[in-house]
Amino acid sequence: MSLNQLLQEIMEEITPKPEERVKLERLYQAYMDRARRAAEELTSDFKIFLGGSLAKDTALSEDTDIDLFVLLSPDLSKKEFRRLGLEIGERTFLGHKPIERYADHPYLEATVDGVKISVVPTYRVEPMIWKSPVDRTFYHVQYIKERLREEQKREVRLLKKFMKGVGTYGAEVRVKGFSGYLCELLILHHRTFLNLLQAVQCWSPPVIIDIEDQYRGDVETIQEIFKGQPLVVIDPVDKGRNVAASPSAKSLASFISASWWFLRRPSRIFFYPPPTQVDVDEELSKAGDLILLTFRHGWMVEDTLYPQLERMTKKIGVKLKENGFRLLRAGIYSDFMSASYIIFELESKTLPKRFLHMGPPPFKAEEAFVKKNLNRGFSVWISEEGRWVSSRDREIVDARKLVEEIVKGVMIPKGIRNQVRETVRILADEQIKKDLGVNPRLREYLEDFFLTKEFWVLVNH
Amino acid sequence: MSLNQLLQEIMEEITPKPEERVKLERLYQAYMDRARRAAEELTSDFKIFLGGSLAKDTALSEDTDIDLFVLLSPDLSKKEFRRLGLEIGERTFLGHKPIERYADHPYLEATVDGVKISVVPTYRVEPMIWKSPVDRTFYHVQYIKERLREEQKREVRLLKKFMKGVGTYGAEVRVKGFSGYLCELLILHHRTFLNLLQAVQCWSPPVIIDIEDQYRGDVETIQEIFKGQPLVVIDPVDKGRNVAASPSAKSLASFISASWWFLRRPSRIFFYPPPTQVDVDEELSKAGDLILLTFRHGWMVEDTLYPQLERMTKKIGVKLKENGFRLLRAGIYSDFMSASYIIFELESKTLPKRFLHMGPPPFKAEEAFVKKNLNRGFSVWISEEGRWVSSRDREIVDARKLVEEIVKGVMIPKGIRNQVRETVRILADEQIKKDLGVNPRLREYLEDFFLTKEFWVLVNH
Numbered sequence: 001m002s003l004n005q006l007l008q009e010i011m012e013e014i015t016p017k018p019e020e021r022v023k024l025e026r027l028y029q030a031y032m033d034r035a036r037r038a039a040e041e042l043t044s045d046f047k048i049f050l051g052g053s054l055a056k057d058t059a060l061s062e063d064t065d066i067d068l069f070v071l072l073s074p075d076l077s078k079k080e081f082r083r084l085g086l087e088i089g090e091r092t093f094l095g096h097k098p099i100e101r102y103a104d105h106p107y108l109e110a111t112v113d114g115v116k117i118s119v120v121p122t123y124r125v126e127p128m129i130w131k132s133p134v135d136r137t138f139y140h141v142q143y144i145k146e147r148l149r150e151e152q153k154r155e156v157r158l159l160k161k162f163m164k165g166v167g168t169y170g171a172e173v174r175v176k177g178f179s180g181y182l183c184e185l186l187i188l189h190h191r192t193f194l195n196l197l198q199a200v201q202c203w204s205p206p207v208i209i210d211i212e213d214q215y216r217g218d219v220e221t222i223q224e225i226f227k228g229q230p231l232v233v234i235d236p237v238d239k240g241r242n243v244a245a246s247p248s249a250k251s252l253a254s255f256i257s258a259s260w261w262f263l264r265r266p267s268r269i270f271f272y273p274p275p276t277q278v279d280v281d282e283e284l285s286k287a288g289d290l291i292l293l294t295f296r297h298g299w300m301v302e303d304t305l306y307p308q309l310e311r312m313t314k315k316i317g318v319k320l321k322e323n324g325f326r327l328l329r330a331g332i333y334s335d336f337m338s339a340s341y342i343i344f345e346l347e348s349k350t351l352p353k354r355f356l357h358m359g360p361p362p363f364k365a366e367e368a369f370v371k372k373n374l375n376r377g378f379s380v381w382i383s384e385e386g387r388w389v390s391s392r393d394r395e396i397v398d399a400r401k402l403v404e405e406i407v408k409g410v411m412i413p414k415g416i417r418n419q420v421r422e423t424v425r426i427l428a429d430e431q432i433k434k435d436l437g438v439n440p441r442l443r444e445y446l447e448d449f450f451l452t453k454e455f456w457v458l459v460n461h
Numbered sequence: 462m463s464l465n466q467l468l469q470e471i472m473e474e475i476t477p478k479p480e481e482r483v484k485l486e487r488l489y490q491a492y493m494d495r496a497r498r499a500a501e502e503l504t505s506d507f508k509i510f511l512g513g514s515l516a517k518d519t520a521l522s523e524d525t526d527i528d529l530f531v532l533l534s535p536d537l538s539k540k541e542f543r544r545l546g547l548e549i550g551e552r553t554f555l556g557h558k559p560i561e562r563y564a565d566h567p568y569l570e571a572t573v574d575g576v577k578i579s580v581v582p583t584y585r586v587e588p589m590i591w592k593s594p595v596d597r598t599f600y601h602v603q604y605i606k607e608r609l610r611e612e613q614k615r616e617v618r619l620l621k622k623f624m625k626g627v628g629t630y631g632a633e634v635r636v637k638g639f640s641g642y643l644c645e646l647l648i649l650h651h652r653t654f655l656n657l658l659q660a661v662q663c664w665s666p667p668v669i670i671d672i673e674d675q676y677r678g679d680v681e682t683i684q685e686i687f688k689g690q691p692l693v694v695i696d697p698v699d700k701g702r703n704v705a706a707s708p709s710a711k712s713l714a715s716f717i718s719a720s721w722w723f724l725r726r727p728s729r730i731f732f733y734p735p736p737t738q739v740d741v742d743e744e745l746s747k748a749g750d751l752i753l754l755t756f757r758h759g760w761m762v763e764d765t766l767y768p769q770l771e772r773m774t775k776k777i778g779v780k781l782k783e784n785g786f787r788l789l790r791a792g793i794y795s796d797f798m799s800a801s802y803i804i805f806e807l808e809s810k811t812l813p814k815r816f817l818h819m820g821p822p823p824f825k826a827e828e829a830f831v832k833k834n835l836n837r838g839f840s841v842w843i844s845e846e847g848r849w850v851s852s853r854d855r856e857i858v859d860a861r862k863l864v865e866e867i868v869k870g871v872m873i874p875k876g877i878r879n880q881v882r883e884t885v886r887i888l889a890d891e892q893i894k895k896d897l898g899v900n901p902r903l904r905e906y907l908e909d910f911f912l913t914k915e916f917w918v919l920v921n922h
Contacts, residue, residue, distance in 0.1 A: 230847075249847030257823040257843065288815040288852065328817045328852050329842070345852075347816055352809035354749040356789045362718040370918045381790070381913055382718065386691075386710030391749070391789050391806075452842055457831045 003266045007193070010271050011154050014161050016061045024054060024115065028066045031092060031117050035068050038091030042084060047071040047124065051137050053180055056144045058156040060164075065116040068092075069138065071124040074131055081132070082106045085121025092119050102301065105133055127237055139237040144184050158193040158271075159183045165271045166258035167453050168251045173306045176248035178255070185211060185233055185243055197259040205230035205252075214239040254454060261456045273455055280443055283450040284433065288328050289349035291399050292432050292442075293342045293407070296423040297416065302336050308413040309334060312420075313342050315411045316403060320344065324351050325399050331449040340416075341445050349399040349428055359388030400428045464727045468654070471732050472615050475622050477522045485515060485576065489527045492553060492578050496529050499552030503545060508532040508585065512598050514641050517605045519617040521625075527578040529553075530599065532585040535592055542593070543567045546582025553580050563762065566594050588698055600698040605645050619654040620644045626732045627719035628914050629712045634767045637709035639716070646672060646694055646704055658720040666691035666713075675700040715915060722917045734916055741904055744911040745894065749789050750810035752860050753893050753903075754803045754868070757884040758877065763797050769874040770795060773881075774803050776872045777864060781805065785812050786860050792910040801877075802906050810860040810889055820849030861889045 001009075016024070032048055039046045052067035053059035070088055072081060089098060089108030098108040107120040123131040127139055148156070160183050163169035171179040178186075189211050190196040206229065208222050214234055215222050226232045226242050230252055235241040247255075262270050284290075293316075297305075309332045317327055326347040334340035359369040359380070366388055373380045373390040383389045396402045403426050406412075412420050427435060435442055452458055462470075477485070493509055500507045513528030514520035531549055533542060550559060550569030559569040568581040584592040588600055609617070621644050624630035632640035639647075650672050651657040667690065669683050675695055676683050687693045687703050691713055696702040708716075723731050745751075754777075758766075770793045778788055787808040795801035820830040820841070827849055834841045834851040841851045857863045864887050867873075873881050888896060897904055913919055 248845070250843050250845050253823045253843045253847035257827060257849075260823065260827070286815075288813060326817065328815065329844075329850075348813035352749060354747075354789065355808055356787065362714045362721065366718060366721070374918065379911075379913060380915065380918065382711050382714045382915055383790075384709070384711050386714035388718075389790075450840075452840060454841070454843055457835065457841065 003194075006266055006268070007158060010161065010268070011158060014060045014157050014271075015154065016059060016064065020061060020064075023113070024064055024066065027113065027115055027117070028054065028068070031066065031112070031119075032068060034094075035070060035088060035092040035119055038088045038094075039070060041091065042087060043072070045073045046088075049138060049141070051120075051141050055141050056148065056153075056184065058144075058148070058153050058160070058180065058184060060157055060160060065118065068117065068119050069134070070119065070121045071138065072121055074123045074125045074129075076123070081121060081123065085119075088121065089119035093117075104303075130238075136235070136237055136241075140181050140235075143236050144181070144188075147188060148184060152187050152191065155187045155191070155193045156184050159187060159196065161271045162193070162258070162262070163255065165269075165273050166254055166456065168247065168255045168258075171246040173303055173310075175251070176246055177251045178247055179243070182233060182243045182247075185209070185236070189233075197263055200256050200259045201263070203231075203256060206232060208232045208234075209244075210234040212236045257454065258456050267459075269459055270456060274459060276451055276455060276458075278447045278450045280436065280446045280450065283446070284429075287450070288345045288347050289399070290429055290432055291344045291346065291349060291403055292427045292435075293344075293403060294339060294425050294427075294442075295416075295420045296339050297419040299337050302334075304415065305334060305336055305340070306332070308415050309340055309342065311413050312411070312416070316342070316406055317344065319406050319411070320346070320399060320402065323396055323402055324355055324394065325349075325402070331445075333445040333448060335441075339441070341442070343446070343449050344399070344403075346399055351394055351397045353393050353397060354391055355394055357390040357392045359390060361387045400426055464655075467727050467729065468619060471622065471729070472619060475521050475618050475732075476615065477520060477525065481522060481525075484574070485525055485527065488573065488576055488578070489515065489529070492527065492573070492580075493529060495555075496531060496549060496553040496580055499549045500531060502552065503548060504533070506534045507549075510599060510602070512581075512602050516602050517609065517614075517645065519605075519609070519614050519621070519641065519645060521618055521621060525576065527576060529578065529580050530595070531580065531582045532599065533582055535584045535586045535590075537584075542582060542584070546580075549582065550580035554578075561762075565764075591699075597696070597698055597702075601642050601696075604697050605642070605649075608649060609645060613648050613652065616648045616652070616654045617645050620648060620657065622732045623654070623719070623723070624716065626730075626734050627715055627917065628734075629708070629716045629719075632707040634764055634771075636712070637707055638712045639708055640704070643694060643704045643708075646670070646697070650694075658724055661717050661720045662724070664692075664717060667693060669693045669695075670705075671695040673697045718915065719917050728920075730920055731917060735920060737912055737916060737919070739908045739911045741897065741907045741911065745890075745907070748911070749806045749808050750860070751890055751893055752805045752807065752810060752864055753888045753896075754805075754864060755800060755886050755888075755903075756877075756881045757800050758880040760798050763795075765876065766795060766797055766801070767793070769876050770801055770803065772874050773872070773877070777803070777867050778805065780867055780872070781807070781860060781863065784857055784863055785816055785855065786810075786863070792906075794906040794909060796902075800902075802903070804907070804910050805860070805864075807860055812855055812858045814854050814858060815852055816855055818851040818853045820851060822848045861887055 028050060032050065035048050039048065049069050049071065051069045052065055054064055054066055070085065072084060076084065086106050086108060093108060093110045096110040096112065098110040101107055101109045107118055109116060109118045120134060122134045122137060125131055125135050130136060160169060160180065163178050163183065168177040170177045186196055189209050190199050206223060208219060209232065210222065222232060229242055229245060230249065231244040231247060232242050233244040235243045258270060313330050313332055317330055320327055328345040328347060331343040360366050369388055370380055373392065378393065379391045380388060407420060407424050489511060493511065496509055500509065510530050510532065512530045513526055515525055515527055531546065533545060537545065547567050547569060554569060554571045557571040557573065559571040562568055562570045568579055570577060570579045581595060583595045583598060586592055586596050591597060621630060621641065624639050624644065629638040631638045647657055650670050651660050667684060669680060670693065671683065683693060690703055690706060691710065692705040692708060693703050694705040696704045719731060774791050774793055778791055781788055789806040789808060792804040821827050830849055831841055834853065839851050839853045841849060844850045868881055868885050
């Protein structure tokens with residue numbers, strides 16, 4: 001099959017079918033009405049608009065959310081805005097059980113007939129005088145609707161499906177990938193999915209895309225403003241914002257890698273990842289030494305909990321390295337309902353007692369270093385490089401004990417500190433194997449940990 | 462006792478006594494005569510001069526060599542020069558058993574009445590048209606004799622004794638310290654021993670001393686010529702030469718450190734190091750893991766063998782580190798007659814099987830890395846930093862085996878390769894302890910290895 005045939009085939013599969021469109025149309029009209037009625041009961045100053053991929057007609061088949069935005073008066077205080085916004089949502093979803101989904105912005109979400117519907121309050125403001133983080137959305141939707149041509153919508157869908165396939169779609173904290181809006185802008189700029197994939201091969205960070213030429217080619221200023229960001233896509237509705245701020249180095253690298261392998265040998269697997277089997281017991285026998293930390297907690301918003309788990313993982317990782325342990329990788333898992341897991345794979349969970357401690361050159365104050373080490377009974381000498389060094393005993397040679405120490409200290413983020421202290425369990429290899437027998441969820445998490453997400457290099461296609 | 466009293470006392474102890482001077486005078490006159498007669502039998506074109514500390518009157522009591530230089534015609538070929546020089550030496554030492562001491566320059570040495578006498582041929586050339594590495598010596602001697610005042614000779618002796626005490630005296634390959642000539646120049650420049658020690662406290666590399674102002678303060682040119690050399694003392698008889706090229710970073714650092722501690726609390730111990738006891742068995746129990754390499758050989762010139770042992774040690778050290786071992790320190794010992802020892806102290810002589818191998822970012826060619834690792838059955842993934850990494854099995858997890866491999870390879874310097882291959886033994890901890898019982902020389906070497914040469918920080922004086 002030719003590349004074009006393949007893309008054509010996938011395009012057809014992922015474009016919403018007419019009956020699907022009818023159903024969505026019916027649903028969003030119904031809930032727009034409900035939201036309008038709910039709002040009318042509470043205020044006279046509002047407007048409702050449809051956002052998201054449905055509004056822009058870039059949604060994937062069988063994967064469409066309905067995002068209803070309620071534009072409210074910019075005169076409302078944060079508190080009134082929040083109360084009013086949530087109340088409109090509550091009344092819209094009367095008879096359903098909406099979920100509160102807010103880390104930094106209040107909104108409600110309910111699932112109706114298998115379709116996720118959100119009611120999100122936003123301020124009705126002119127561009128650039130944003131009062132809440134979602135006020136830009138109205139203008140994003142306008143911008144895309146006005147510019148994206150019919151044939152480009154298909155290209156956006158291909159790109160989104162590809163991004164989903166290779167695990168780089170979505171700006172959520174857990175993925176740190178490419179948002180839908182970013183995908184749309186990339187297609188606007190590069191016109192087609194294949195053009196983009198080809199362009200990506202020549203990307204060398206920092207990559208700068210300024211579609212509306214808001215900086216008039218002044219690359220220096222852009223680099224100054226968005227320093228350290230490998231991919232900069234200037235928001236057409238706000239030149240101070242990088243739409244591509246969320247993709248992590250890992251997401252960016254994964255997308256670039258997948259693009260390269262796809263162009264080399266196009267295949268359906270990039271859009272429909274093959275199921276991969278992980279034999280946890282076999283992986284365990286091949287892996288380095290594992291330290292598993294798990295604690296219990298109540299329901300927490302993903303956007304709140306996940307960054308805290310990440311911070312904790314990073315801090316423990318740094319401490320492990322500082323103490324001489326060599327970290328292979330770390331993994332985070334949470335059901336956001338009851339328990340979280342953090343896994344560290346180390347070269348070895350124990351270290352030799354002795355280690356070389358670097359001191360100052362004699363040109364600097366050496367007395368403190370020398371005395372401190374001599375007082376503790378350690379050897380000191382001047383190295384070939386002309387620096388004081390010391391052969392010291394490590395205080396901690398057991399990674400499990402070190403993690404225990406850290407968990408007792410102040411390095412655990414405040415938001416989960418109590419839960420961690422009260423319920424944490426820290427297991428090493430043998431205990432993990434033991435736990436596996438009685439804890440099916442642990443097996444699931446380990447499967448995910450050992451799964452190579454970069455499947456495109458694994459499959460001989 | 463005041464600092465001045467202490468220095469006065471030591472000065473008196475280290476100045477050659479009148480009877481000693483008489484004996485040396487008699488000896489060097491006698492051997493100068495013998496050398497003159499020997500030379501006359503072989504050529505009419507020669508001149509004999511006394512060099513070394515005896516000529517400059519900067520020798521230490523009971524520690525004086527007699528260096529006789531035979532100036533020969535610059536028209537002689539290298540071969541004739543060598544033959545003639547050695548023949549004069551042979552005839553001078555008729556009845557003794559002189560030792561041949563040449564790595565890159567031929568000369569003979571004999572010990573008579575407990576005094577070392579050397580006969581060294583040199584070319585009679587004008588400055589800057591040197592034909593052999595010792596042709597400058599004649600001018601060095603003249604330079605110092607003309608400039609060093611009586612009271613400064615005492616300061617030179619103090620400095621030399623101090624340097625000997627703290628282990629930084631001598632330009633030999635084994636010490637890589639300060640030569641006698643360098644000590645004399647440092648006193649010429651700083652006038653007194655104490656001045657120098659104080660000046661040293663403010664040294665911050667690169668330190669530049671141009672006594673004759675041959676570069677007229679052009680520091681940039683000096684730094685360009687002597688790039689990377691921390692201490693530059695321009696040779697008054699050859700502006701292209703750094704007299705301080707031989708002190709290693711370690712020697713320089715040791716001297717600076719010892720100066721600081723001495724100024725803080727002056728003591729005899731800096732000039733007369735206290736005997737230090739090393740309990741090898743105790744040190745062994747405290748040390749990291751040891752790998753000992755030993756091989757047998759015939760008599761070899763120190764200046765030839767030692768650099769080869771150093772090269773070998775360095776190469777093995779680099780390989781150990783490359784393979785993931787953490788090196789605490791290495792030691793070299795040789796009797797230059799029959800056997801040499803190289804000791805490596807490691808954090809651990811074994812490593813975990815697994816290790817993290819860094820690959821390229823996807824911006825570069827990634828295919829080779831990915832395929833190579835997958836083909837060997839290793840996991841690959843994209844790290845948080847956006848680079849390919851791989852969790853691989855180490856090929857070598859045992860330091861002893863690695864050293865065995867290296868010794869078989871081409872990394873051993875040619876001059877000792879055969880001896881090493883044919884007689885090498887590579888021992889690890891338990892075997893070392895076993896060998897200690899039957900090999901008293903090994904105990905001696907290990908004592909030296911564990912001895913902290915920076916005794917001045919150890920002694921509570």
